[in-house]
Amino acid sequence: MxxxxxxxxxxxGVATITFFHPAQNAMPSFLLRQLAETIQETGQNPATKVIILQSGGERTFCAGASFDELAAIQTEEEGLTFFSGFANVINACRTSPVIILGRVQGKAVGGGVGLAAATDYCFATQHAAIRLSELLIGIGPFVVGPAIEHKIGVSAFSQLTLNASTFYSATWAQNKGLYSEVFETTAELDTAISAFARALTAYHPAALQELKKVFWQGTEHWNTLLTERAAISGRLVLSDFTRAAIARMKAKN
Incomplete structure (x- = not known):
């Protein structure tokens, strides 16, 4: 596909937004741009009462940013554009007037953890382990960090970030507040998220919109913040340290 x-x-009124990439749902810039635009357009549709955000495939929810595209960055401007991809998706979720439910069927890495954190209520399976591996290549989860920290707090975010080679279980993620509910199987997950979405459609839309604002109160400056964070990663990716780390990973693969 x-x-x-x-x-x-x-x-x-349940809108299901699905993204897919054959490379374990790793997200190149063009796909992130499409996803941000789709979330914005769908949320503005008067017929939309709730959004389910999901990925295609079974094994991995999202492997983060496209590694090949990361390796091709040559200038700070290109770096800013590249790292702004997830920033735009996070901001689209944050500013959407409707509640967004996350469906995480498998592992989430890097930007994939940020996508899960950008939803308002996240369902996952027991296979949905998470990892922030950015330090392994000499950068950090600067762009997705605010969304993750918003959900799980500074302490858990620090643990997840500094243990960059460690996958944390779906149970850990639930205990820290990233996942709201965790299920044994994808079938159980889908049954639960469908029922939850239908229940939300029966509530007063204006009440849900006001609650959405409450959930994200204090993030009004994120358009600027996430751009600043993207610039940090855009500079670091050009460093000798990161260039060498990327070269080693490409050779290994």
């Missing part, structure tokens, strides 16, 4: 982003709206 080719990389894609799709949006389907049910008669009840």
């Amino acid at each position: 080719e990389p894609h982003v799709t949006a389907d709206l049910s008669p009840e």
Whole structure:
């Protein structure tokens, strides 16, 4: 299957947004741009009452940013553009007027953890372990960090960031507040998220919109903050340390 982003709206007002890339749902810039635009457009549709954000495939929710595209960055401007991809998706989720439910069926790495954190209520399976591996290549989770910290707090975010080679279990992520509910199987996950979404469609839309603002209170400056964070990563990716780390990883693969 080719990389894609799709949006389907049910008669009840449940919009399901699906992103997919054959490389374990690693996200190149063009796909992140499509995803941000789709979230914005879907949220502004008066017929949309709730959004489910999910990825295609079974094994991995999102492997983060495209490694090949990361390795091709040559200037700070290119770096800023590249790292702004997840920033734009996070801001699209944050500013959407409707509640966004996350469906995390498998592992989430780097930017994938940021996507899960950008949803308002996240469902996962027991296979949905998480890892922030950015330090392994000499950068850090600067762009996705605010969303993750917003959900799990500074202490858990620090643990996740500094133990860059460690996968933390879905149970750990639930205990820290990233996941709201964790299920044994994908079938159980889908049953639960469908029922939850349908229940939300029966609530007063204005009340849900006001609650959304409450959930994200204090993040109004994130358009600027995440751009500043993207610039940090854009500089670091050009360093000799990171260039060498990327070269070693490419050779290994």
